[in-house]
Amino acid sequence: NAGVTQTPKFRILKIGQSMTLQCTQDMNHNYMYWYRQDPGMGLKLIYYSVGAGITDKGEVPNGYNVSRSTTEDFPLRLELAAPSQTSVYFCASRVLGSYNEQFFGPGTRLTVL
């Protein structure tokens, strides 16, 4: 099992550019999440999905979009990058059930200049 994988590891974008952060898990987990972590801060939930075809907004969804066409993949799309989106992005997944922890991917460090 590779667990949760994310690509790319690092990326620098110019203001107004678009990109997709990829997230894949091979554990057949139902739940998947996207978080951002700004320096010195905790993780803020951007979007989450409870299964293929179902997504919903978290705390800080503005400027982002997601899709979940398969159980394995949960890409995060930035349409018009802004400096405020400079952050580390973590994808996580969890199996269905009340008492199960999240497994995190290694993160993507994004800088918008």
Next chain:
Amino acid sequence: EDKVVQSPLSLVVHEGDTVTLNCSYEVTNFRSLLWYKQEKKAPTFLFMLTSSGIEKKSGRLSSILDKKELFSILNITATQTGDSAIYLCAPRGSLAGNQFYFGTGTSLTVIP
């Protein structure tokens, strides 16, 4: 509004010291509380607590939950330099998506 407050924000100790990290929370329909360790990369899971008063232990780390007073503590005894990290507390509610609410974390530095 759901919220999580961790204290202290940062802590510097010497090897061998014992530390106590605090997490207070207000989460709708509380289900569980998780502790994670983050060392400049992705958070790694430490403990899951669901019931009050039952201490979870793993080596030098232990944690306990008080659902009445809405807090949890994480203890680390005989600290080592490898314990240097950010420790995140994440209570979970039962709203749609079963969201985890992460605190800002406590940054622990252990000096040799």
